[in-house]
Structures are given as C-alpha cells and as structure tokens.
Amino acid sequence: MMDPLREIEALTEFGGRWPGTDAERRAAVHLAERLRSLGREAELEPTRIRPDYPLTHLIHALLGIAASVVSVSHPLIGIVLAFVAVVSTFGDLTGSFFLVRRLTPGRASQNVVSREHSGGEKPGLLVLTAHYDAARTGAVFGRRSLERTAALSKVVRRPIGRLAPLFWSLVVIFVCALLRLIGISAFPVTVVQFAATVVLIVAVPLLADIALSGIVPGANDNASGVATVLRLSQRFGGANLLRHFEVMVLLPGAEEGFLLGMRAWLKRHKKELDPGSTIVVNVDTVGHGTVRWQTKSGFIFPLAFHPALVGLCEELGEKHNARGVVSRSVSDAYSARASGLPAISIGCLNAMDYVPNYHQHADTPENIDPDSLDRAFNFCVDLIELIDERVGADLARDTPETVLSES
Numbered sequence: 001m002m003d004p005l006r007e008i009e010a011l012t013e014f015g016g017r018w019p020g021t022d023a024e025r026r027a028a029v030h031l032a033e034r035l036r037s038l039g040r041e042a043e044l045e046p047t048r049i050r051p052d053y054p055l056t057h058l059i060h061a062l063l064g065i066a067a068s069v070v071s072v073s074h075p076l077i078g079i080v081l082a083f084v085a086v087v088s089t090f091g092d093l094t095g096s097f098f099l100v101r102r103l104t105p106g107r108a109s110q111n112v113v114s115r116e117h118s119g120g121e122k123p124g125l126l127v128l129t130a131h132y133d134a135a136r137t138g139a140v141f142g143r144r145s146l147e148r149t150a151a152l153s154k155v156v157r158r159p160i161g162r163l164a165p166l167f168w169s170l171v172v173i174f175v176c177a178l179l180r181l182i183g184i185s186a187f188p189v190t191v192v193q194f195a196a197t198v199v200l201i202v203a204v205p206l207l208a209d210i211a212l213s214g215i216v217p218g219a220n221d222n223a224s225g226v227a228t229v230l231r232l233s234q235r236f237g238g239a240n241l242l243r244h245f246e247v248m249v250l251l252p253g254a255e256e257g258f259l260l261g262m263r264a265w266l267k268r269h270k271k272e273l274d275p276g277s278t279i280v281v282n283v284d285t286v287g288h289g290t291v292r293w294q295t296k297s298g299f300i301f302p303l304a305f306h307p308a309l310v311g312l313c314e315e316l317g318e319k320h321n322a323r324g325v326v327s328r329s330v331s332d333a334y335s336a337r338a339s340g341l342p343a344i345s346i347g348c349l350n351a352m353d354y355v356p357n358y359h360q361h362a363d364t365p366e367n368i369d370p371d372s373l374d375r376a377f378n379f380c381v382d383l384i385e386l387i388d389e390r391v392g393a394d395l396a397r398d399t400p401e402t403v404l405s406e407s
Contacts, residue, residue: 020107051257131255134218161328244392
C-alpha cells in the first residue's frame with residue numbers, strides 16, 4: 001500500500017506549480033509516470049489557459065472605481081463601465097464566459113488522464129479527480145484573516161466568500177449610476193455608492209498583492225487530494241475493480257486559475273460524458289481536520305451538488321464523523337456540476353470550518369496530519385462502494401429512473 005505522505009512530498013518537490021509554469025508541467029509528467037507505475041495507462045492532455053485571475057479582477061475593480069467616479073457627472077458613461085465590469089466579473093466567477101480575462105497572457109497547461117478500459121462491459125464511469133497545481137499567496141490569505149473570516153462566518157451562520165464583495169460592490173455601483181441617470185441622486189445613494197467604491201479601492205492592493213506574491217508548496221492544497229486519489233486508484237484497481245463503474249483518474253492542472261483545466265477537459269469530452277451514467281468525485285485539501293462534503297459551492301450563487309450523492313454522504317456521516325458544508329469557494333466538482341454531471345467534492349476542515357495554512361507558505365508536508373488523510377481515504381472508499389452498490393445496480397438493470405435522476 002502506498003504511503004500518502006511520501007506522495008505529497010514527491011509532488012511538493014516541484015516547487016512553484018502555478019498554472020502554466022514549467023514546474024506544473026514537470027509535476028504532470030511525474031504524476032503520469034506514477035500512474036503507469038501503478039499499472040494504469042496515463043496521458044497528458046494539453047490545454048491553453050489564461051490563469052491570471054488576480055490581474056483580471058484588479059481590472060474589474062478599477063473599472064468599477066472609474067464607473068463610480070464618472071457616474072457623478074456622466075451617469076450614462078458610468079453605467080456602461082459598471083455594466084462591463086459586472087458582466088465580466090459574473091462570467092469569470094461562474095465560469096460561464098471570459099471577457100476581461102481575454103486581455104491577460106495565455107499559457108500552456110495540461111491535465112493528467114488515466115482511464116480503465118473494460119471493453120464496454122460496465123455501464124457507468126466514475127471520475128476521481130484532484131488538481132495538482134499550487135496557488136499564490138497574499139495578505140488576504142494570512143492566518144489572522146482566515147481565523148477572523150471563519151469566526152465571522154460562525155456569527156452570521158453562513159460562509160463568507162472572498163470575491164463576493166467585489167462582485168456585489170460592482171452591482172451596487174451599477175444600480176447607483178442607473179438611479180443617477182433617471183434623476184435620483186439623493187444623499188443615501190451617494191452614501192451607498194461611496195461605501196461600494198471603498199470596497200473596490202481596498203480590493204485593488206489586495207489583488208495586486210496576490211499577483212505579485214510567491215507560489216506556495218501546496219501540500220494540503222492539493223497534493224493531499226492527489227495522494228488520496230492515487231490511493232483510491234490503487235484500492236479500486238486490479239482485483240478490486242468496481243462491478244458497475246470504470247474508474248477514470250483525472251488530475252487537472254490550472255485549478256488555481258479558477259478551474260481552467262477541468263473546464264477544458266469537460267469541453268473537450270462533453271459528447272463522451274453521459275450525465276445519466278457518469279459520476280465525478282473530487283478530493284480537495286484533505287490534509288487537516290475532519291471530513292466534510294460540500295452540499296453547495298460557488299463564489300456568487302452557490303450551486304447545489306447532486307442530491308443523490310449528498311444523500312449517500314449523509315448516510316456515511318455518523319460513521320466517519322463527517323458532515324456537509326456550504327462553500328463560497330469553488331472546486332473542480334463545481335465545473336462538473338455546472339456542466340450537468342452528478343458530482344460531489346470531499347475535503348477536510350478544522351473545528352472552525354476552514355483550512356489552516358490555506359494559500360500560505362506554511363502549507364508544507366510537515367503540516368499534514370496523516371490521520372486526516374486516512375479519514376478522507378476511508379470515507380471516499382465507503383462512498384465509492386456505496387455508489388457502486390446503489391447507483392451501479394440501477395445502471396446494470398438499465399432502469400429508466402435511476403437514483404441519478406433529479407426530476
């Protein structure tokens with residue numbers, strides 16, 4: 001049985017795995033070779049990406065500030081600038097389309113893909129996925145910032161996203177400019193518009209700081225997920241093959257550019273992926289804490305994960321001391337779900353429901369908890385076996401209304 005800590009150490013040796021870098025490419029080659037050593041076929045699927053999200057949203061913030069200033073004397077120009085910023089930010093944060101991001105530099109990235117071939121005997125496809133690239137750090141990801149955000153989330157009883165204030169401030173400025181155009185420029189409008197503008201002004205140096213900051217080791221985020229998926233591929237390979245599902249291992253690159261590798265893979269293979277028989281299980285940041293599955297996730301409007309998969313996780317919750325959470329961030333499972341595929345994301349959080357050392361230079365192998373890795377692995381094993389038993393049985397009977405139906 002493989003040692004997950006050793007797998008994490010091996011991946012973090014490729015320092016600077018920011019999307020589109022040579023370090024990311026070399027890490028992908030390493031993972032493909034590692035999968036082959038486990039007796040699986042593996043290949044690299046190249047893709048073209050624009051990973052610079054800090055620069056993208058810095059431009060959005062500057063557009064919003066300009067719109068706010070101009071709208072005082074020229075409301076129509078302010079509306080146009082704010083509208084462009086709102087639409088572009090919405091498209092970028094939801095992954096629906098890219099506007100301003102098209103102005104940023106392009107890079108080459110790659111996904112690592114390993115598929116089991118059963119000769120078409122199995123009716124289902126189970127995609128085990130974990131991104132292998134690493135993030136940039138920044139002041140907004142500091143330890144105190146993480147702790148205070150988590151504490152505030154507990155007080156208001158809902159998760160707080162880091163990019164949601166940017167989007168909603170742009171929306172407020174657009175609405176205020178519209179009110180000015182129709183002749184409503186009362187003092188309350190000025191106050192609200194000023195507050196939204198201040199948020200954008202604060203966002204500018206924070207985004208610039210991320211763009212100029214270094215790249216973290218990424219042991220927990222997400223070498224821990226990669227190591228767990230490799231363990232799962234070994235667990236369900238050879239004599240332990242699932243009865244009803246082929247197992248695909250997908251290790252996307254460029255996740256830290258906001259799911260770019262996963263989106264490229266989904267676009268490339270859209271015609272091959274049947275929502276009625278394909279399930280995506282994503283593993284992300286499982287190196288510290290206890291198991292959580294995501295019930296919803298999204299930067300702006302949280303997207304619900306597949307109810308059948310959430311239900312299976314709930315059945316396992318008490319046994320594994322695990323529970324569901326709503327996330328105001330995104331993972332590769334979000335892209336799969338947005339594409340119409342049944343998907344779920346599994347991670348680990350601490351008692352305050354956040355990831356320690358998230359996007360920090362302290363995210364090293366030394367700060368990984370082996371017990372957390374085992375908890376996540378065991379939860380995923382039970383979940384996969386339950387998927388094979390419940391969903392797979394329906395697929396084998398070719399039942400028109402399977403548990404994957406959402407009607």
